[in-house]
Structures are given as structure tokens and as C-alpha cells.
Amino acid sequence: MGQKIVKVMFIGDVVGNPGLKMVDLLLKNFIKKYSVDFVICNGENAHNGKGMSLESLNQLLEAGVQVVTGGNHTWSNFNFFETLKTHPQVLRPQNYPKGTYGKGYGIYKIPGGLGDIAVINLQGRTFMYPIDCPFRTADWVIKQLKDQVRYIFVDIHAEATAEKIALGWYLDGRVSAVIGTHTHVQTADERILPKGTGYCTDVGMTGPQTSVIGMQIKSAVDRMLYQTPHKYECAEDDVHFSAVVVTFEAEKGKTVAIERIFYPEFDRGMS
Amino acid sequence: MGQKIVKVMFIGDVVGNPGLKMVDLLLKNFIKKYSVDFVICNGENAHNGKGMSLESLNQLLEAGVQVVTGGNHTWSNFNFFETLKTHPQVLRPQNYPKGTYGKGYGIYKIPGGLGDIAVINLQGRTFMYPIDCPFRTADWVIKQLKDQVRYIFVDIHAEATAEKIALGWYLDGRVSAVIGTHTHVQTADERILPKGTGYCTDVGMTGPQTSVIGMQIKSAVDRMLYQTPHKYECAEDDVHFSAVVVTFEAEKGKTVAIERIFYPEFDRGMS
Amino acid sequence: MGQKIVKVMFIGDVVGNPGLKMVDLLLKNFIKKYSVDFVICNGENAHNGKGMSLESLNQLLEAGVQVVTGGNHTWSNFNFFETLKTHPQVLRPQNYPKGTYGKGYGIYKIPGGLGDIAVINLQGRTFMYPIDCPFRTADWVIKQLKDQVRYIFVDIHAEATAEKIALGWYLDGRVSAVIGTHTHVQTADERILPKGTGYCTDVGMTGPQTSVIGMQIKSAVDRMLYQTPHKYECAEDDVHFSAVVVTFEAEKGKTVAIERIFYPEFDRGMS
Amino acid sequence: MGQKIVKVMFIGDVVGNPGLKMVDLLLKNFIKKYSVDFVICNGENAHNGKGMSLESLNQLLEAGVQVVTGGNHTWSNFNFFETLKTHPQVLRPQNYPKGTYGKGYGIYKIPGGLGDIAVINLQGRTFMYPIDCPFRTADWVIKQLKDQVRYIFVDIHAEATAEKIALGWYLDGRVSAVIGTHTHVQTADERILPKGTGYCTDVGMTGPQTSVIGMQIKSAVDRMLYQTPHKYECAEDDVHFSAVVVTFEAEKGKTVAIERIFYPEFDRGMS
Numbered sequence A, B, C, D: 001m002g003q004k005i006v007k008v009m010f011i012g013d014v015v016g017n018p019g020l021k022m023v024d025l026l027l028k029n030f031i032k033k034y035s036v037d038f039v040i041c042n043g044e045n046a047h048n049g050k051g052m053s054l055e056s057l058n059q060l061l062e063a064g065v066q067v068v069t070g071g072n073h074t075w076s077n078f079n080f081f082e083t084l085k086t087h088p089q090v091l092r093p094q095n096y097p098k099g100t101y102g103k104g105y106g107i108y109k110i111p112g113g114l115g116d117i118a119v120i121n122l123q124g125r126t127f128m129y130p131i132d133c134p135f136r137t138a139d140w141v142i143k144q145l146k147d148q149v150r151y152i153f154v155d156i157h158a159e160a161t162a163e164k165i166a167l168g169w170y171l172d173g174r175v176s177a178v179i180g181t182h183t184h185v186q187t188a189d190e191r192i193l194p195k196g197t198g199y200c201t202d203v204g205m206t207g208p209q210t211s212v213i214g215m216q217i218k219s220a221v222d223r224m225l226y227q228t229p230h231k232y233e234c235a236e237d238d239v240h241f242s243a244v245v246v247t248f249e250a251e252k253g254k255t256v257a258i259e260r261i262f263y264p265e266f267d268r269g270m271s
């Protein structure tokens, strides 16, 4: 009798070399520990905190990641645009307008003969760019996928909690999981929605936490104090690993368990 | 010998009557369970999801809350503005410009002779309104408070994670805790910063969770699908209680423990 | 020998009763003075400064307007939504998503047997709402219109000058005119683009000029000083009429003349 | 008997080398033609369209400009920040927070013994950055200037028409003129407000008009079509000169005449 579940790990925004090293260091252990079958990772900040590069993509793939999703920062490194066309393992949000480099969803084989999984990368618009509607784009992709896959994983890269939550309800029962990225802070609202879709507003960042969402503290504070440009420099210290593991049942592809990972834990004292 | 610690509970954005009832129902038990000495609550959505009213303020005070903070929605109900002047238990963000109704910080007695605590309410500006600088306003208030209080609690009501985290670092070692509100989603990043300030990006909402941050799902999704106005209607179902409990040591007022509360827990299945 | 030209007047955002009265008072004279064949008017602020009503629509039509365009404020009055469906003389921006009330373009007969004119209402997205792309929507509408009309008039309701100008260049040679609304200030850049499209960034407001874009000065200034809500009240004094007259040649529908009207003139002293 | 008036020319956002050359070519003739006593120029886009440089500053000064104001793009060229400290002829918006490089107002001698003029550079916040309040900053500067100067000229660099107009009314009778910049499109609303302040929402750009506010058309359109970064490249063709000339009477410094200049005129055909 075959395996009845599939476990997917989704790693949140990997920031710069500190984040890449952390993934390289820990991922294989986590895969074993959590019996993970498939790994997805948001990489929009992998290249020094801004965008991706072929090198950072390769590092993630070698570390054990199968699919790398993106976001608004995917466009920060012009040199990466060609790679978006040539490498099916890397996605950018699907709801960028037709004519944009690369693609926003793909169907991938889960190792071990566990079937196929579709990964969809979407981006929100509230406080971000007026690209195509993520809700209708999701409808369209799901229609394309019809009957081809049992498992559908959605990375919703967005700023506003309301937009992510609305998408979760909108897709409940139609996809396996809707997990958010972009804010670089892990939220504690992981849950299984009533019709079986796993949901979490944000996975959080895999990167240096003595920072302001990955950036050196002084520059980040100065930007706010003076509202003038201050050079982005990737922070380096106190690197943590942020991820979510979702367990899908094999019959309908619904989420039967969702678990957050944040490692190592922050100092919370003792009450 | 006297008590060496003070425990403060901070309840996140209470939404409408469902949220108010939840506070009324659970707060006294939580106070006992966690040995809480002082309760602060963000109430900007208490009046049907939009602003406050004298009635909702009284309900919170009767339920056991000592100080009610606000945010951008404080201004949603014109009828409440006078109450801002007459009731020292209610605050609005201090960094609204001089000339605005009400005040944004206060000094309060902790019951049981445990000394005084200052509560400061601040609001972010990223993706919000261009009010006064929350960083410099914090500096100014802290200077006013000099030597008057041992404990200083900051509610930073803001949208962007970067702005809240930056304020946390900016105030580390100068206040007892910096806890965020406004996004209505609890974050999992509660921690004690290196110099002793308790920090959490967002406490999350105390209100109906079968909703989009408290609003009925259909209206909220329609707003995003059509980008036209759809009447705000407060949701009602699946009410949860969101809070953070911070423990301050009595000598310097630093945080020695920080703990999130989300009750009841969401369905997360079993891995 | 037939008439070789068609003259279209486009009146900018009519604000409240003061604006409606001004149109009623002056339009027929202006039509005569400028030999106008067809009148279009942006009415998004006709109903007390916020949205439209059936009554204000009728007032505009009776005053001599043939088509009334809209904008973001079209949605400010819920009671008007049905009228959007029943009255083909009123448009709302076409690039609101499918499923929105009303329509955003129409074909209308020019009185005097001068042929048909299409009017397209579009809305920008920069600093506004993330609706469908106005550029691609224009492409789509133009395709629908193919060979049905000689004259195409576009009202681009937008905030950012860059977005309006970009649309002007994008449509140059494909439509008769691209004229902007929404900022309530008339711009002095009316021109004929190289391929024959008439262009002006904004027609300006037809309404009370002792105001802040139609609103009473004190409330408007207080909104900026305090960043809190202050009741919108329509101003009343110093009403001016703002319009543009474009002259199209009859063969290809290109603009051969463009002229701004602002009446009465402001006091500019004497140099 | 001495001269009873002072004439000030204000040149709108000079864009790149095309704009600089235009100023060099035409300014001296315009000074003669309009009997201009003092020239102010917004230079935030002088350095290849983005920020300023010492070289572009010198070119403007040599061409006959006395004071160069700035805006949000002042910060686009890091190399210029030192010059902000060393050259009193260059200003940046005064309402950037304390601690920012440079200053935002100055008192300057009008050649010919015509007395002193203060120039104040302010920046709006709507759709821009949450810097200090431009209204209150204006109050503060005017207080500093008390009795030192007869003429006060304000460059309000802002996006929203409402914010500029509100500032005009707010300062009416307290300064000689409030003239806007930043949108790069000249507005036709130049006027003398009731208490004697000259006002115009935007002077417009001195730069290449076969462009989108100075940028090459294709890149600008692509930015809007795809919402991804496209390299800013300064356009080159069809350069126009945009300015306003205000005439102040010598007793109280009020505006007695205001005139727009846009040279050469656009093609407007013949009605």
C-alpha cells in the first residue's frame, strides 16, 4: 500500500548570503526530521537581499529546494531576467501582465513517485503595484491545471493581511494551501480553513534577525527618520530559518496538518 | 519582601460586539490564570468595527481593562471625540499633530501598590497618514516621563513590519515593551530584544475570525475584486481572543518574559 | 458640400450644485459661440461634490450635454448604480473589472447628421485603485469599435501626469483625442500630438474656485493639518467653467485644433 | 524716484542636459524681455533627470539663475549632498526632518539694490514621503523671517493639486507667491489670491517634451504596462522652457501680476 500523505515544506524569503548559508546548513536535516517530500522556497531576496541571481538559484537547488518563488524583488536584478525564461524551477508572480519575463506557475514531480504538484506564485496589489488581479489569475490557473494535479500550492506574496486572508477564503477547497510571503515576519495564524485549504498569512524571513526585515538596522532607521535614501546593506547576524510544513492527504490534496518552523527560537524569557 | 515582577496583558484590536463579548467573557479568567497586574487593550475597532463609542469604552473598562489605546480608526466615529478629552483611560496615537483631540500617553497606577506604568500609543506612517514622526515622538514622551515611572509600554499601531521592527530596535533598553497592533494578524516573533525590551510585531485581533480582519468575507472579497466601495459589515463567527503577556522585572522595568495568547487555537490538524 | 469638421466640447469635473448651475447658465451660449456639435462632460462630482444622482444627470442632459463620464467618485453614491445600467448617456471608467455596474464606452450620434462618435472613459491607477490596465483596455475598446466610428474621444481620469501623458503617446494616431480629468486643475499643455491626437492633461473643474478642488477651504486645510477626517462640504463661491474644445477633421477623425476654455478668467493683474 | 516693483522669474523643473542647454540659451533673453530682477529655478532633475550635481548647479548659476530649489529628486545623487551644505544658492525642501543635509530657505539680495527676498522650498506629503508638515514649517520659517525681508517666494514641490491649493490659501497674504513644481506639467490656474499672494499649481518642466515628464516614452510606457523596473533614460527632443513671472509691488511685497511662460508654444492648430 502506498503513502497516504505528502509533506511540503515552504521556506520564507531567503535573505542574502546569510540566508542562503542557513538553508544550505539546515535544510537536509529538516527534510529528514519532518519527512518532507517537496521543498518550495521564496527567493526574491536571495541575491544580497535584492532579487535573485543564477548563482543563488543554484545554491538553493543544490541545498534541496525544488521550486523557487519570487515577488516584487524578483525584478531588482536585471541580470536574472534571462534565467526566468530558461529555468522552470524558478517562478515569478503569475499576475504580472502578459509579456513579462518568465512564468508564474508550474507542474513539478514530487520525488518518490508521489505524483505531481502545481506551484502558483501570486502577488498582492494593496500598497504594491497595480498588476493583474490575483484572485482572477488564480481562477484562471486553476482552470488550466484542471485534473492534471492533485496538489496545488499557492505562494501569495503580499503586504496587506486583508488581501492574503481574502485570497485564502476565496481559494478554500480549491487549492491545497495558500501561504503568504513578503512581510518577512512569521505570523501565528497557520490554520486549516473549513474546506481543507492550509493557510498562513506569512512564513517570515530566512535571514539575519538583528536587522529590519534583513536590512542593517542603522540604514533602515535612518530611512524612516529622514525619509531620504540610505543604501541598502544586508545584515549578517542572528540568522534564523522560517518555514511552514503542510501535510496534504493523497486523495483530494487537502491539508490535514500545518506546522510553523522558526529555528532557532527567539529569547522569550521564562514566565 | 514585595513582589519582584509586574505582569501586563495587552489585548489586540477588539472588533465590534463579538470582540467586546469575548473580552467580557474571558478576561477575568485570563487575568487569574496569568496573574496579570495590569490590562491594556487596543479598542480602535470596538464600535461595530469602526472607531470607539463611550459605550464600548465602558464595556472594556468594566471587563477589567485599565487603558484603551487607539489607532487610525479612532477617528471613524465623530461622536467619540469629546470622550477622548474627558476620559484619561482612553488614548489615541500621540504622534497625531498638536491640536488633535485627546492625548497619546498617560501614567497609570498599577493595582496592588505595584507602582506606576506609562502607556504610549504611537502610529506608523508607512502606507498610512503623514502624521508626526513616531520615533521622535517616542523620544519626546520618554523625556517627559523621566524618572516618573519604571515601566513604559508602547503600542505601535502600524501597517509595515519594517516600521514596527525599526521602532523596536530604536527603543530597545529605553522602554519596557514595544508591541504592535493594526494588521489584525498575530505574529510569531515575540522576543526580548538584547537590551531588555519586549517586542512583538502584532498582537492580532480579538474578534470574529471567519472574516477578513473582522469584516464579512463577501464584502471584503468584493472590495478587492471590483475596487469599488462595499459596505463594511462586522463579521460575527468564530471569535478568538488575541493578546500578549509581558513580564517586567521591578528594578529597571525590563521584560523578562513574553508570551502570546491566542484562544481558542485554530484547527491545525495533526502531523 | 458637407461640413468638413466636427467640434466637440469636453467640460471638466462639474462640482455640486454650483457647478451644475454654471453649466445650465453658460453651456448654450458656449455651444453657439464655439459652434460646438457635441458635448461631453465629466460628472463624477455633480451630486454635492461626491458621485452622481439621477437628478444631476438629468440636469446635465437638459443643459445640453450628450454624454456624462465618470471616475473614482462615480461610486460615492450607492443610489446611482442602477442608473448606470439604465442610462446609456452615462459612463464609468471602462477599466473597472468585469462585473462592475454600467459601461465605460458608447457610440453616440452627433446631431446634424455628422456621423457617430465613440466616447471612452478610462481611469488611471497610479496613486489610485488597482483596476484593469487602462492601456490594454483602450486597445480592446478600439478593436471593438473598428470601422464603426470615425471619431473616438477618450476621457482619462487619473492623478499622475506621467500616466496621462503616457496614454496620450500610446494612443496617438489611434483616437481623435485624449483629455484628462480628476485633478480639478486645468493644465496649459493642450496640444496636437504628431500623429493627430488632441491631448490635454487635465480640463480642470467646473465649480467653486474659492475652495480646495471644490471643497470648503477650512475643512480641506484641517484634513491636511490634522490627518483626521473632516466632513466634506462643497464650496459655493467663485464658480468657473472649465472645458476644452477639440476640432476633428471629418476624413480621418484627427484633431486639427484644440482650445482651452476657462471662464471667467482669474485675476492675473497687469504686468 | 526708485523702482516700485520687483519681477521674479521662476523656472520649472529643469530636466537633464537638454533642459540645462535650454536655460543657457534662452534665459538671458527672457530676463531682458520681461525685465526680470531675480531668477529662481527648480533643479531637482538637472543631473540627467535625477537629482543635481555640482556641475549642473554651476551651469544654472552661470546661465543667470540666483537660487536653485529642489524636491524629492534632490536625494537621487548621493554625490551632491556635500554641495547642499557648502552652497547657499541651492535649497532642498525645508520640511525634511532636522538632521537632513542642507537647508530649505535663504535670504538673498536682489541685484540693483532692490532689497532682499526670501526663498522657501517646501514639499508636499500626499502620495509622497511623510516628512514634516509643510503648513507648519511655512509658519515657522515666516516667523524666522519676520521683518527681515519684504518678498517671500515659496516653491511648493508636491504631487496633489489639493495640497498645493490648500497651501496657497493658507499662506495668502503672508507671502508674496506660492508656486508649485514636481508634476512637470504647467497648469493654467495662475492667479492672484484675494490677499495678494501670487499662485500657480505647477510651473511645468523645462526639458524634452517628446517624453513622459522628461523620460523616454518607451521606457515610461513599459513601466506602466508591465509594472516592472525599466531604466530611466532622459529624453532629448522637443525641448521647451517653462516658467512663471511674478511681479511684486515694493511696499508690502504683494503680487500685482502673474504670467506664465511656455516657449515655444505647442502645436494647437487653428479653430
Ligand SMILES: [Fe+2]
Pocket (backbone or CB within 6 Å): A013, A044, A045, A071, A073, A182, A183, A184
Ligand atoms: Fe521579501
Ligand SMILES: [Fe+2]
Pocket (backbone or CB within 6 Å): A044, A071, A072, A073, A157, A181, A182
Ligand atoms: Fe517582497
Ligand SMILES: [Fe+2]
Pocket (backbone or CB within 6 Å): B013, B044, B045, B071, B073, B182, B183, B184
Ligand atoms: Fe484595528
Ligand SMILES: [Fe+2]
Pocket (backbone or CB within 6 Å): B044, B071, B072, B073, B157, B181, B182
Ligand atoms: Fe488600525
Ligand SMILES: [Fe+2]
Pocket (backbone or CB within 6 Å): C013, C044, C045, C071, C073, C182, C183, C184
Ligand atoms: Fe473629480
Ligand SMILES: [Fe+2]
Pocket (backbone or CB within 6 Å): C044, C071, C072, C073, C157, C181, C182
Ligand atoms: Fe476623480
Ligand SMILES: [Fe+2]
Pocket (backbone or CB within 6 Å): D013, D044, D045, D071, D073, D182, D183, D184
Ligand atoms: Fe521634477
Ligand SMILES: [Fe+2]
Pocket (backbone or CB within 6 Å): D044, D071, D072, D073, D157, D181, D182
Ligand atoms: Fe519631484
